Amino acid sequence: MTTSPGARRGLRLHRLDLAEADRRPEIAAERDRLIRRGAVPDQGIREEVRAILRDVRETGGAAVRIGNARYGGGLADGRLTVDASELVAARDRLAPDVREALAITIANVRRFAEAHKPSTSRTVISPGVEIERRWTPVGRVGAYVPGGSAAYPSSLVMCVVPARVAGVGSIVVASPADREGQLHPVLLGTAGLLGIDQLVVAGGAQAIGALAYGLPESRVAPVDKIVGPGSAWVTAAKLEVFGEVGVDLPAGPSEVMVLADATAEPAHVAADLLSQAEHGPDSPAILVTPEAEFADAVELEIVRRLALAPRRDILERSLLASGVIVLAPDRDSAIAFADAYAAEHLTVVLANAEEAVARIANAGSLFVGPYAPESAGDYASGANHVLPTGGLARSSGGLGVEDFGKYVQVQRIDRDGLRSISRTVTTLAAAEGLPAHAAAVEARFEEEK
DSSP states (O other): OOOOOOGGGOOOOOOGGGGGGOOOHHHHHHHHHHTTTOOSSSSSHHHHHHHHHHHHHHHHHHHHHHHHHHHHHHOTTSSSSHHHHHHHHHHHHHHHHHHHHHHHHHHHEEEEEHTTOOOOEEEEEEETTEEEEEEEEOOOOEEEEEOSSSSHHHHHHHHHHHHHHOOSEOOOOEOOOOTSSSSOHHHHHHHHTOOOOEEEOHHHHHHHHHHHBBBBBGGOOOOOEEEOOOOOOHHHHHHHHTTTTTOOOOOOOOEEEEEEEEETOOHHHHHHHHHHTTTTTTTEEEEEOOOHHHHHHHHHHHHHHHOOHHHHHHHOOOHHHEEEEOOHHHHHHHHHHHHHOOEEEEEETTHHHHHHTTHHHHHHOOEEETTTTHHHHHHSSSOOOOOTTGGGGOOOOOGGGGGGGEEEEEEOOOOOHHHHHHHHHHHHHHTTTTTTHHHHHHHGGGGGO
């Protein structure tokens, strides 16, 4: 790890030189830690979360209130739910420009989701053997929407709209109030626009517990599946309740990587990195480039923009904790590193960018070209912004309509169809030492013997 030019101007932005990895074990170790970082919280958090969830299961709303008091996120008046009438009133109070922007976002997300709604299919395996793969929406979904110090109505849209397109019958949302015990009016208004069924006011593990186990005294029934982004506490809680309810994926803090060369505008790249750093100190903001001079130019732009930024303190803390410039020896190495890292958000601004994009299999969402900032996907493009983090993009994709349902296999077999596969069944049942399995087929043809 080397000191960047920006450090000499007051910003200590780390640099990782991949060309040094072969001869310097510490550089190779740093590279590997970035790639294999993981999204699962540490064991200490998981143990505390386990205790919170146990209390919520046993005492319901009382435990949620205790959690809200201890960790924050509860309403000032102690209520755990918000009435539908309040959501409708908040909808009607939305400023016209905000309501219009929300309507556009909702329409774009719906259009993208509708294009990918799964369908039922039937396959004839052989005469008399037919399998239907029936698409069936989840009955009741819980969506966690981060809140507290900042509100994320856009995340509410990303969770609820594809659920509606999938045909989910009932949706309950959990989101924390701010330090004053108030919910953001735009979040409430968005919930009213989307017509959600119930809003639970809680944050962190206690919110996930409320969704998973229900709050009988508040007439909140348990959900069948929980989706949505959140903190390490939310992630740990989703891991703990998985098996009792379904979850989308255990995504951790948000992250962005920009893969760029000198064809990119340094000011644009700097702005993209800063937009991600705004999430907080645990949100990685990484530039990968094969050109050191370009990296210097981006860093100078970061310093310049920081001096004018309204949230400068937050941005600086975030960059100090999680900002990295990765210098690759060449274009191919830069692309390979980006693919191995498997970022939640990956912006590609390279010469012949499409050739590079074709080589990248691992990313939650790709943003291609100089006019595709990650924030466009956060709010307006129509793609979903609930995405895999911590390297989970190697095996998972972003939240989509297909996450709000499942396939039920319906097997239709008539007598001739069963006869045609009976020898296969009895032979394999005997090979596995399960004679009763074979007998279940043979019993249907006993009168022929």
